[in-house]
Amino acid sequence: MSAPLLETRGLTVTVGEHTVTRDLDLRLARGERLAILGRNGAGKSTLLATLAGLRPAAGGEVRLDDRPYPALSAREAALRRGWLAQTAPDPFATTVLETALTGRHPHLGRWEWESAADATLARAALAKVGLGGFDQRQVATLSGGERQRLGLATLLTQAPSLYLLDEPLAHLDLNHQIASLELLARQAEAGAGVVMVLHDPGLAARYCDRALLVFGDGTVTQGPCDQVLTARTLSCLYGYPLKELADGGRRWFVPA
Numbered sequence: 001m002s003a004p005l006l007e008t009r010g011l012t013v014t015v016g017e018h019t020v021t022r023d024l025d026l027r028l029a030r031g032e033r034l035a036i037l038g039r040n041g042a043g044k045s046t047l048l049a050t051l052a053g054l055r056p057a058a059g060g061e062v063r064l065d066d067r068p069y070p071a072l073s074a075r076e077a078a079l080r081r082g083w084l085a086q087t088a089p090d091p092f093a094t095t096v097l098e099t100a101l102t103g104r105h106p107h108l109g110r111w112e113w114e115s116a117a118d119a120t121l122a123r124a125a126l127a128k129v130g131l132g133g134f135d136q137r138q139v140a141t142l143s144g145g146e147r148q149r150l151g152l153a154t155l156l157t158q159a160p161s162l163y164l165l166d167e168p169l170a171h172l173d174l175n176h177q178i179a180s181l182e183l184l185a186r187q188a189e190a191g192a193g194v195v196m197v198l199h200d201p202g203l204a205a206r207y208c209d210r211a212l213l214v215f216g217d218g219t220v221t222q223g224p225c226d227q228v229l230t231a232r233t234l235s236c237l238y239g240y241p242l243k244e245l246a247d248g249g250r251r252w253f254v255p256a
């Protein structure tokens, strides 16, 4: 059996006095999509940053392609995993195309500039998220949703085998939410692994294979969406009664 794309072994994640996960064993295969859900402050972003190798674990390890992060150089990690942060600071004046092209940096040699082929890849990614024709726009002039889609286009330009996305639907209208989830589904069909923090269990049920529920006290529940995403479990997760609505084979969860 081949090694999973992403694996945690006995992963303990803490932030301040707060334990997010205790002894978490998680495996994500190529082509799989995993949703992380939980209340505000439960530690989803902290966990995702740990899965990205961007913050140390309090215990256990995170393995990418069967190697722990400390065994990977920064470039080796960047070629394999892409991370969409919840907020992206842009301290420098930069255009949309220049930003998308930063996705190619792990692929370039130390003194190498982006090539015409890199620009073609970046433009194709921008077109996929509906930002065709925005190349020369200053990022500072973009709307919140446009910035979010630029973040996704930059990841598509990076073309990692693992996508780690912190609230990829934030700021997006319903049309662009579905378009982005479809785009991520296509990356998974092509063999990528996708882990995303979502706040809508109905969209998680529709677009993910498995879910990881983070309760905020160190405990988690994980499993296939059809088993884990139930009104009962989600009511417990969010501390508010939810009911399940069925519609044409799809399941939605709304406040009771």
Ligand SMILES: Nc1ncnc2c1ncn2[C@@H]1O[C@H](COP(=O)(O)OP(=O)(O)OP(=O)(O)O)[C@@H](O)[C@H]1O
Pocket: 015, 016, 017, 018, 038, 039, 040, 041, 042, 043, 044, 045, 046, 047
């Ligand atoms: N440096 C820090 N020191 C102490 N506590 C912190 C620190 N950074 C974050 N926290 C706290 O850790 C908890 C987890 O934060 P995190 O951003 O991971 O939550 P989250 O589940 O992603 O929340 P949200 O849904 O609101 O984005 C929060 O209560 C946050 O206030």
